Amino acid sequence: MRDTIQESTLVAAACAGDATAFGLLFRKHYQSVYALAYRLQGDVSNAEDVAQMVFLRAAKAIHGFHSNARFETWLYRITVNVVKDQSARARTSRRAIQMYADYKADRAADCGPVEYRLLERRDDIQTALLQLPHKERAAIVLTVCLDMTHIEAAKILSCSEGTVSWRVHRAKKMLHSFLNNKECGDG
Amino acid sequence: MDDRELETRLKALNVPPPRPELIEKAFDLSCQDFNTAQKSTKTNRRRRPIAAALGLLGIAAAVSFVVSVSKDASTSKVIQVQEPQTRLLSAKDWRRVIAETQILFPGRLKAVVATESELDIQLHLEQQRISDQIIVVALQAQDGAAVELFSFSGEVVETEIGDSHVRLELMLTASDDVLLTGDNFFWTIRDSKGLDAFAIRAWPLENGA
Numbered sequence: 001m002r003d004t005i006q007e008s009t010l011v012a013a014a015c016a017g018d019a020t021a022f023g024l025l026f027r028k029h030y031q032s033v034y035a036l037a038y039r040l041q042g043d044v045s046n047a048e049d050v051a052q053m054v055f056l057r058a059a060k061a062i063h064g065f066h067s068n069a070r071f072e073t074w075l076y077r078i079t080v081n082v083v084k085d086q087s088a089r090a091r092t093s094r095r096a097i098q099m100y101a102d103y104k105a106d107r108a109a110d111c112g113p114v115e116y117r118l119l120e121r122r123d124d125i126q127t128a129l130l131q132l133p134h135k136e137r138a139a140i141v142l143t144v145c146l147d148m149t150h151i152e153a154a155k156i157l158s159c160s161e162g163t164v165s166w167r168v169h170r171a172k173k174m175l176h177s178f179l180n181n182k183e184c185g186d187g
Numbered sequence: 188m189d190d191r192e193l194e195t196r197l198k199a200l201n202v203p204p205p206r207p208e209l210i211e212k213a214f215d216l217s218c219q220d221f222n223t224a225q226k227s228t229k230t231n232r233r234r235r236p237i238a239a240a241l242g243l244l245g246i247a248a249a250v251s252f253v254v255s256v257s258k259d260a261s262t263s264k265v266i267q268v269q270e271p272q273t274r275l276l277s278a279k280d281w282r283r284v285i286a287e288t289q290i291l292f293p294g295r296l297k298a299v300v301a302t303e304s305e306l307d308i309q310l311h312l313e314q315q316r317i318s319d320q321i322i323v324v325a326l327q328a329q330d331g332a333a334v335e336l337f338s339f340s341g342e343v344v345e346t347e348i349g350d351s352h353v354r355l356e357l358m359l360t361a362s363d364d365v366l367l368t369g370d371n372f373f374w375t376i377r378d379s380k381g382l383d384a385f386a387i388r389a390w391p392l393e394n395g396a
Binding site: 051 | 202210217218309
């Protein structure tokens with residue numbers, strides 16, 4: 001509660017032009033924006049770029065922010081849109097997948113077989129996540145990785161709750177399919 | 188692997204930390220932009236009365252131009268309502284979507300609206316008895332924007348097409364004819380009234396066929 005009050009005070013001050021309040025909001029939310037960007041992009045460097053772009057957009061648009069919305073929800077909406085807008089999205093995903101393949105190959109030499117198998121399972125799901133279309137990926141990252149309700153995710157994705165449920169359902173189906181194919185391929 | 192294990196694995200995904208120097212760079216740049224935006228907002232506030240006056244003049248000029256053009260158009264051109272040209276989803280795709288959404292949202296599914304880029308799933312807040320008579324409707328605006336939707340007989344569906352908001356009530360008659368009514372129009376395969384802005388095609392779809 002106290003946190004919410006403090007946040008709404010900061011947001012009101014930033015909307016009124018207080019640069020210190022904006023700076024504090026940046027410190028408070030940068031990590032969560034970056035984490036969402038990373039989960040959507042699978043690449044540290046791209047996630048850092050996205051997080052920076054999100055706060056640049058927020059700095060310009062904060063005067064239009066409506067105080068009845070949650071500030072974090074607003075930032076997440078900008079994050080999803082920035083990721084979507086990136087014209088090099090497809091290339092980014094391919095690059096991230098390649099980076100994971102290289103990373104795994106490097107680690108194979110450093111780990112024991114059991115440890116490597118565990119790490120590999122975790123990497124497989126990241127690779128599968130990156131192969132999802134943007135809308136399905138955003139829906140599953142928000143609802144499963146970030147534990148949001150479908151209603152909260154719907155506000156961020158600017159669609160109905162039912163559409164979020166549908167996208168999550170589709171994403172899970174695609175992930176199962178990618179992972180099953182991978183296991184069959186490995187087997 | 189079941190859904191639960193998949194979710195556990197997704198939640199366990201590691202996020203490497205960002206580089207501190209890039210956090211600071213983002214902080215400096217966004218604070219700079221914040222200050223610049225502040226200055227320009229203040230300047231805009233001072234200029235607002237002049238800008239508003241110029242804006243009003245511009246709007247007045249645009250309105251008079253549009254009125255004169257549409258007067259000419261209304262005398263020389265009758266809008267032709269044609270059958271929609273697009274077919275966003277095939278009957279097979281519709282049946283697949285219907286089957287999956289009915290399993291996913293038992294008793295809550297109100298409509299599925301397909302545009303060229305996505306599906307919008309519209310749900311009832313609570314489970315209820317839903318007709319098993321499925322109707323597919325294709326709408327096309329004059330500017331080419333197209334929407335296809337499926338819903339059930341007796342449902343009221345709202346959607347956006349281009350810049351317009353459309354509200355449709357769907358009915359299937361005893362003789363399997365589709366009847367659509369909107370705020371200012373009605374449509375059947377044989378007759379329509381008040382339909383200038385859209386072309387419509389609608390047909391019943393056998394559930395689970």
